[in-house]
Amino acid sequence: MKDISAIRADFPILGRTVYDKDLVYFDNGATTQKPKCVIDAATEVFTLYNSNIHRGVHFLSDMASEEYENARERVRSFINAGSREEVVFTAGATASINAVAFSFGERFVGRGDEILISHLEHHANIVPWQMLCSRKQAVLKVIPVDDNGEIIFEEYLKLLGKKTRLVSVAQVSNALGVILPVDRIISAAHSMNIPVLVDGAQGVQHGVSDVRKMDCDFYVFSGHKIYGPAGIGVLYGKAELLSELPPYQGGGDMVKNVPFEKTSYNDLPFKFEAGTVNFPGAIGLARALEYLLSLGMDNIKQRERDLLEYATQQMLSVKGLKIYGNSPEKISVISFLLKDIHMYDTGMILDKLGIAVRTGTHCAQPVMDRFGIEGTVRASMCFYNTREEIDRLCAGIEKVISMFS
Amino acid sequence: MTINEIQDAIIDDFSVFDDWMDKYNLLIEMGRDLPLIDPGCRTEEYLIEGCQSRVWLCPSFENGKIFFTADSDAIITRGIIALLIRVLSGRSPDEIISADLYFIDRTGLHQNLSPTRSNGLLSMVKQIRLYAIAFGTKQPPGRLNG
Known part of the structure; x- marks a missing residue:
């Protein structure tokens, strides 16, 4: 090194x-500083090829689209997602969790169903679920923690039940720095066919996060906490799950065909990327990941x-x-x-x-x-x-x- | 002493020190000297929102003047409150409303307290003014109807 x-x-x-x-x-838990290569990436985008992605027929738009999609590939390989379809760019971890809370909630959560979180969560992994629960009359359940700040695993097992629709836990507690046993949490939930969202906002920058090895169903993180720019984040979801979810925002680029009667949606991941996404942010994030890999x-x-x-x-x-x-x-x-x-x-x-x-x-x-x-x-x-x-x-x-x- | 004379005295007190640590020591000392608040005032009703630490501000109105007692669980914050009370307690509502609080800038307190913290300071000032407006409109009675 x-x-x-x-x-x-x-x-x-x-x-x-x-x-x-x-x-x-x-x-650094609040936000990390940026290496020069990330700072330079912003200048490069705006001086060399700034142009709207996925839209133009011209040189610059092609170049910007290519850089943006390269950034998606960089994120894919960094977290070892199975395909680029599974990597959605969002505004940050908070936006990613809100997206899942809406889309997954619309599709899979009804009255009396339960969402399970831990007592260690950041408000970003609490409030979107409270909102979902109040919308759907579902119930939010909380895994307790002990005096060391570790979740009490036996209590978690007891809370997993037939009504549990989703488990959503932090990879690492932002307030205490304690690492949660996400592998064990996931395998216990999966044994009951319950999907798991892992909030990697405080985990992804500190070690190797392999979503396939972890076998989480959703994984989210923010660019600015991993040495990239603010305003960009990632939502990883298993393709079979993402394709079942309705989009959470409508607009340009997320559609195939828009007659006034009924719109057909675009393929993954574009279905979840309505409007012009923060492509300079995505490109900056990719640079940050490359920098970390070089170390x-x-x-x-x-x-x-x-x-x-x-x-x-x-x-x-x-x-x-x-x-x-x-x-x-x-x-x-x-x-x-x-x-x-x-x-x-x-x-x-x-x-x-x-x-x-x-x-x-x-x-x-x-x-x-x-x-x-x-x-x-x-x-x-x-x-x-x-x-x-x-x-x-x-x-x-x-x-x-x-x-x- | 007038509000401005007290402000000038405070600016003098702080100007003696070049180092911010000494200025903080002065604030801490002032915070420790702030008279105790009536325990009955340490309630939600008197809590000021917008501060990083909890701040209670309790007004009383006697002979046309407003008197403030206050408290905080952070000592530096108590020091800041002590300054505000020294300047603004025992004044008429009009004096409070029209006061130009230049000591905050001139002591460097404003620029040296980061935005969320100075928001706390501004919240305190705002709350003091709100009390002044409330008591001011009651004095003389019926003024609002005029």
């Missing part, structure tokens, strides 16, 4: 200062594991610091609180020291309720972070403690 200073040099923003201090960016996903995983181990060890040595989410299976995220110091006070002082963390519920209020807290401070690290930065965080935390006690 490239050495760390070369990697950091690929991300121009990491060289900047805030409040005259070198930036320490530990808010090696296993190398990334190893580096992040080292950072997590180091950070956990250093932070646990700070008196009064409590970590939420103590599963051995975690990505490089540390969610914590300092004694009785409010998370917001901690975040404000760290900010002034040039350290970007997130404070609050992390859009996962039920997780906070489960632990009886209002929120946490979350330091989410990734491969471009360093041990020196973790040392600066720890020094910052000591400073916070000295200021507030």
Whole structure:
């Protein structure tokens, strides 16, 4: 793998200062920074071949369409989907889940049916199901979690039943960084012929996500959390399932024939891509994936594991610091609180020291309720972070403690 | 002291420090010195929405003047509230409504609190003004009908 200073040099923003201090960016769970190749991709699209895709007969439109479809192929191979038909571009993980909640809900969910999620979900994997349930008079069921932030598997098995229409779970908890046992979740659901959606928003960027090996029925993620642009995301669905679902948005490009009596829809994946999609975003996302592959996903995983181990060890040595989410299976995220110091006070002082963390519920209020807290401070690290930065965080935390006690 | 004299004093207090850490220490100190709020005021009714931490603001109206007590579970936020109270508590509704709160900019508090946080600050100011408008229209009675 490239050495760390070369990697950091690929991300121009990491060289900047805030409040005259070198930036320490530990808010990668919210969004990741972009390598230069992704930034350049946007310039390239707009200076070389910007044109609407799948529509024109001219040179530029052909070129843009080809780049866009190449991007789809890049995503397909990255997640090892069976075919390009199974890869739909959306606006992000949230948009993808909403699409499934609508389309799958229209086709398969009725009164009294159940949707099963976990207690660790981001609001994006809660609210669309609540909306579906209220539309269809269905019931939302929740898999409980233990004090380490791990789902209680026996309880999950008990919740799977004849009325369960879909299980929808995160690959990784965004608030705690805990990795869910999605393989086991999927095989248990499949033994009862229940499909599973995996929300990969916090998982896809941290390791190898092979949708065929996982055998999930739907997989979603956002471009901006995997070093690509914002406003682009992916919905993977098994072809046989996607082809059974009605489209969730109508418009151009998703149709074959539009007489006023009845429109016939286009083939997969275009059926789910109404209107002009964010093709510059898709092309940027493909560049980001290529960049990650050039580093090696296993190398990334190893580096992040080292950072997590180091950070956990250093932070646990700070008196009064409590970590939420103590599963051995975690990505490089540390969610914590300092004694009785409010998370917001901690975040404000760290900010002034040039350290970007997130404070609050992390859009996962039920997780906070489960632990009886209002929120946490979350330091989410990734491969471009360093041990020196973790040392600066720890020094910052000591400073916070000295200021507030 | 007038509202502006107090604002100028606050600007002076903050201008002594070059380093933001010292300014925060001052805010923390002010937050600690903020008088305790009546526990009965720490309720949903007095909670201000739009802040990252919880903020309660409780008004009372005596002899044509509005007095505020307030609290927050975050100390820096308490410090900011303490400043607002120092400037605006014990004033008439008209004084509050017409006050130009320039100390927020001149102390650098505005630019140094990121948007969501300064939204919290702006929410507090907005709520104080709303109370002033509410009490102002009650004084003198029937003014709204005029």
